[in-house]
Structures are given as structure tokens and as C-alpha cells.
Amino acid sequence: MNNVLIYTENFDGKFKKSIYEIASYGSEIARQLGGEPIAISLGEVAEEELKSLGNYGISKVLTAAGETFKTLQNRAYTAAIAQAAQQENAGVIIFSASNTAKAIAPRVSVKLKAGMVFAATGLPSNLNPFTVPKKVFHGKAFADVVVNSERKIISLSQNSFGVKEHPAEVTIEALQVEAAAPANTRVTDTQKASGKMLLNDAEIIVSGGRGMKSADNWQPIEELAAILGAATACSRPVSDEGWRPHAEHVGQTGKIVAPNLYFALGISGAIQHLAGVSSSKVIVAINTDKDAPIFQAADYGIVGDVQKVLPQLNEAFRKFKAEN
Template identity: 50%
Template sequence: AAAQKEGASAVVASHDHFGRAIAPRVAVRLQAGLVAGVTELPANGLVRKNVFSGKAMADVSVNTPTAVYTVTPNAYGVKDASGDATVESFTADIGNVREKVTGFDSASADGQVPLPEAELVVSAGRGLKGPENWGIVEDLANALGATTACSRPVSDIGWRPHHEHVGQTGITIRPNLYIAAGISGAIQHLAGVNQSKTIVVINTDPEAPFFKAADYGIVGDAFEVLPKLTAAAKELND
């Protein structure tokens, strides 16, 4: 309704679970073109996004009067710049609806920074062998002040909640440090983490594909390596 009232040429939403659900509906209502997972906003009529599981970039144009974009979280860093834009409140008259949203609950664990905003992330995969072993991941995350994450197979089988899933079909992250233990490095996972500034991979398999994307690799058992990293982090904090 706000876009129609103001004659907006672009509607932008976050490429998260909420944005991916709402943006297509908005595009249909506005009869607008939709580009999902944008990493760069319009320049000369083009937007840029990852394709082929993050192996390439595509420049996409929209030929409708209004365009709807979902922007990948962390695609842009926060800049300390002032602007003269103003925020206007708008209340839409939506009439009779079948469903009504009454509120939202935060899915983040207590004390942890949400994954899209996290500068330090500790993640693990099926190499942890079960949810009962996740304590060693949480211990390292707590010692570093990091946020925990997981691979898609881990969330699919219910070891960890879906909001911790990073990858092509989950959350895209760009932390300063990403530590991955027991994750082989499927293309779909790499697409969601390959913009991390520093990647540390821990795996018992020296041929794991993830090592090719790593800045630092440790060939070893996560059950031995993670506690040692935790102890070292605690020493630095003391």
C-alpha cells in the first residue's frame, strides 16, 4: 500500500525467512519484477546476485515500472555516514484478512548476536555425531563471544534449530572469523559463508572440499581440537 501510494520504483526487503515469504506476494500485488538474493543494489538499471551456488555473479535488470528486491544480509557493511532522509510512519488499511500477525519472538539464543550481524561464528556439521556433543561448540563460542551456527543436514535432522542453518538455503553470513568443524564443505554451504574474512576449517578428512576455501585448515578430530581452542581463548581472556 505504501509503495502504491508513493509511486515507489523499488521495494527492498531483507533476504531472510520473512523477506523471502513476503516479497513475492508484494511483487504480485504491484505487478512488479522480483530479484531475490541481491548483493548489490541498482546501478545503471542493474542489480547483482550470486548464481550457480556462489560460483558466479549475474547482473539482472527489471523491465517493470516497479521492482522488488530482497537483499542478502551482510551484503553491505555499516557505514558511519549522515543522511537527510526522513522516516515517515504509514498505516495501511488492509480490511478483512484471514490471518493476523500478533507479534514476533526472537529466535536467537540468549546473549548471542544474530547470525547476520555476527562478527565471530563457530559452526559445526554432522562430524559432531549428535546433538549431545554440541557443548564443545557452544563452549568455544562462549569463550570467543561468538554466535553458533550449523550446516543444513544438522538442522534438517533436528540436531540444531533451523535459524542456525547457514548456507545457500539458510542464512548468508560475512563474519570476520568463521570456524567450521566437521563440515565437509558442500557447494551449497560455501555459498552462504564464502564472504567471511577468515575461514578456519577443522576436519579429519584431509581431502574435504572445505579446505580449498579455508584460510587456515586443521586436519584433526573436532572433539580434540575444539576444547584446545577453547582453552587457548580463555587464556587470552584472562
């Protein structure tokens, strides 16, 4: 049971950085346990893409495709991952912290009676007892969680370990899965915005708050995001007002993000907002109120009216980008 199984979710047949991160993380845990890091990929992924997991230490990739895995069917995915864990003697199973991981990791936990730590923030601090760090209360405290079951499941919080190259010879094997029972859920339509930087993938996020005053004032935010290749986001009042879609809301009840650089523009920094952004490496705040709590959380701040400062800042970034 020293092997580690890593569920490498694909997005339209491709792996994202967060998947290479959990491949790196799972490989490191396998090294510590003296076992083998094995990936499982479900759905159609080209061989070359599967082999790319070898750059991050993975030595074997199990794969199953076909009708069952075209869309997410929780029970079928759960059965396949649980079967792979048993067949490969995996004592630790690793997931990302994506929506898919939220859907299936808890089910795998019950199926295998494997205790789960969701959104872990680093490597186990101890292998016996198996102890994993995570945030609780959305970052108001860090906790050590001991997993007492024989099998363990860890979902890794994005950007908390990093992508680490560790080239390995990789083999690809088909996983023979039993036919899934018919599900009483089915996907009837998929709607995706194309070409837009996604919040959870973004290295830089430009976020606007109530200080932007109206939905009509978002153009300079879009502009800054375009200059920096960033994603746009907003605070809760903004999405509640309908100025921006709910999917852009970052904060305790919206999305939890951890980019390298977070711009809080006209955001006062309510405790619920900070809970969603406090893992950002660098926070820049622009706000009219010098006592706004956002400046307690920020690394760099400008006291001023964001509507006046932002166009000038955009100009400065544009100049910088032209020169660098």
C-alpha cells in the same frame, strides 16, 4: 520517480544492523538517481529509534502503527508499502533479505508491476538499463540482472554493502493507510529464544558437523561461541540426526549466512554446505581428513581431530580475550 523507498523492518521496536545497511544502500542509490531516500516503518517504533535512520542518509520516515501492523499480515503490509511508493513517487523500493522481506517484497512486486531482484550483492552496476548484481546457484556464479519495469524492487543480501554513516536531517510523517480487509490468517502465539545470538545477526559463527560424533559433544562449540560472542550452527547431517535444531542448519537448503568469521568444525564441506557459507569473509576449518573439500574453501585450516583440537583452541582464545 527518482525517489527511493526503503522498508525498515523493526524487531520488537528496534532496528538491526541489516536495516541500517539497507538505509545506507538506499540512500546511496537515491544520490545516484538525484532523488530522496524515504523510509517506511510499520508497527510501533519509538520516535528516537525512527530518527536513528537519519544517521544513514534517510531524510523522511513514513510510519503507520496500530492493530493492523502488530503482527505480519502480508496483504496489509503490502498495501501500505505500495501506497507509500506511489504517494512518494518512489521508482526504487529496497528491502532486506529477511523472512519478512521474502513474505512481502514479491507481493509488492506484483501490486506495483515492479521487477524484483532478491538478495542483490551490491549497488546497481548501471542505472540505464537498471542492472543489479546477484548470486545464482547459491554462489556458484554471479549474474547481472536487468530490471525492465518502470519501478524496481531490490532486496539486499546481508553484509554485502555495509553500514555507512551519512547524517541527514530527518522528518517523521504519519502514513494514512486505508483499513485492511480482514485476513484469514492470524498469529496465535509467538515463541522466541531470548538472549541467544541469532545466526543472521552474528559476526562470528561456530558450526559443527558430523565430525562432532554426537549431540553430547556440543559443549566445546557452545564454549567457543560464548568466548567469541558468536552464534552456533551446524551442517545438514547434524540437524537431520536431530543433534541440533533445524533452525541452526546452514547450507543450501538451510540458512545462507555471511559472517565475518565462520568456523567449520568437523564439517567435510559438501558442495551444498559450501553454498550456504561461501560469502563468509574468513573461514576456519578443522577436520581429520586433509583432503576434505572444506580446505578448498577455507582460509585457515587445521588437520586434526576436532574433539582434541577444540578444547586447546578454546583455551588459546580465552587467553587472547583476557589479554585484549
